[in-house]
Amino acid sequence: MTDARIEIDLESFRHNVRTLSTLVAPARTMLAVKANAYGHGMVPLARAALESGADSLAVLEVPAACELRRNGITSQLFAWLHGPHTDFAEAIDHDVDLGVSALWQLAAITAATHAKPARVHLKIDTGLHRNGARPEDWPGLVSAAVAAQRAGSLTIEGIWSHLADASPEEDAAALARFRRAVDVATSLGCTAPLLHLAASSAGIREPDARLGLVRFGIAAYGISPFDDQTATELGLRQVMAMRAPVVEVETGVARVGVGSGDGIQTAAIGHAHVAIGGSRYPILGIEIDSLTVDVANSAVSVGDEVTIFGPGDRGEATAEHWAVWAGTVGDEIVARASERLPRVYLDASPVTVR
Numbered sequence: 001m002t003d004a005r006i007e008i009d010l011e012s013f014r015h016n017v018r019t020l021s022t023l024v025a026p027a028r029t030m031l032a033v034k035a036n037a038y039g040h041g042m043v044p045l046a047r048a049a050l051e052s053g054a055d056s057l058a059v060l061e062v063p064a065a066c067e068l069r070r071n072g073i074t075s076q077l078f079a080w081l082h083g084p085h086t087d088f089a090e091a092i093d094h095d096v097d098l099g100v101s102a103l104w105q106l107a108a109i110t111a112a113t114h115a116k117p118a119r120v121h122l123k124i125d126t127g128l129h130r131n132g133a134r135p136e137d138w139p140g141l142v143s144a145a146v147a148a149q150r151a152g153s154l155t156i157e158g159i160w161s162h163l164a165d166a167s168p169e170e171d172a173a174a175l176a177r178f179r180r181a182v183d184v185a186t187s188l189g190c191t192a193p194l195l196h197l198a199a200s201s202a203g204i205r206e207p208d209a210r211l212g213l214v215r216f217g218i219a220a221y222g223i224s225p226f227d228d229q230t231a232t233e234l235g236l237r238q239v240m241a242m243r244a245p246v247v248e249v250e251t252g253v254a255r256v257g258v259g260s261g262d263g264i265q266t267a268a269i270g271h272a273h274v275a276i277g278g279s280r281y282p283i284l285g286i287e288i289d290s291l292t293v294d295v296a297n298s299a300v301s302v303g304d305e306v307t308i309f310g311p312g313d314r315g316e317a318t319a320e321h322w323a324v325w326a327g328t329v330g331d332e333i334v335a336r337a338s339e340r341l342p343r344v345y346l347d348a349s350p351v352t353v354r
């Protein structure tokens with residue numbers, strides 16, 4: 001009997017990264033491997049991304065970027081979520097590009113520089129209101145960064161923002177605000193080489209928003225950022241599958257060895273089904289460590305392999321289906337998959353990482 005596990009298909013991931021980076025070229029592709037690569041495992045996915053068309057990586061915080069460096073990743077790395085205890089000196093030592101949205105961050109970064117200048121990307125808030133300098137604070141931030149660049153303590157590598165992906169109209173308005181902020185920065189002597197704004201959604205559907213670089217996340221993991229188009233329709237393949245064995249069968253009910261404690265969303269009950277041998281069976285109940293499935297009148301036995309979700313090519317539900325059933329987004333389905341489940345990387349030679 002095989003154990004409950006998470007399978008990560010690295011070839012599917014490479015296919016997605018190639019597809020997306022080709023789509024947006026000549027814009028560059030930065031791959032978001034934040035949140036442990038959306039639950040897929042940061043280091044193996046970072047390596048696979050760089051092998052297949054991405055030329056830089058994004059994480060949330062400096063420690064994750066430094067972990068990538070310790071694992072031998074030499075590409076451009078970008079981290080933008082900083083707190084009062086962020087170790088900027090370590091970030092600068094490791095050549096981590098830093099998103100900067102406030103004067104306090106700029107001050108802490110310049111105070112931390114010694115041997116070499118910090119690499120910063122100034123962030124303007126274009127409407128999401130999730131950090132980023134407000135328009136009224138933007139000229140002050142830019143002027144301080146330009147002065148620090150002249151003093152040799154940093155280089156301004158880019159100007160960036162993040163779209164809310166609310167509607168095409170709102171994204172277009174945000175893009176216009178972004179362009180105005182870039183003009184303001186230029187007038188203040190900032191000649192930033194790289195402009196970036198788009199994540200998966202705008203990167204795919206809004207060519208005007210691709211600018212110098214697209215920061216792809218969820219689409220690269222084979223989950224559509226859209227409600228009206230599946231990953232398969234976009235030519236992308238879901239990378240993660242969750243599989244577990246039948247551990248018990250009693251009067252038409254099979255018990256399967258994964259549950260809500262492994263990241264299965266109880267809100268999906270009433271809609272959700274699993275696949276066993278290519279056929280679908282409705283889920284009856286979800287407990288912390290197991291779930292029960294209605295297998296009445298079928299030849300399901302202990303040890304049979306159950307697919308909770310996967311790429312969808314063998315009758316199983318996808319993470320997109322689970323997101324609809326649970327009233328959430330596909331990111332939540334894969335990123336919540338428990339760290340307790342071993343990740344099995346499918347590649348030329350499969351490797352298990354506990």
Ligand SMILES: *Cc1c(COP(=O)(O)O)cnc(C)c1O
Nearest residue numbers: 032162199200215216217218219
């Ligand atoms: C998560 C994130 C991305 C990737 O977003 P997706 O919608 O998953 O493609 C890009 N940029 C920033 C700043 C992010 O936080």
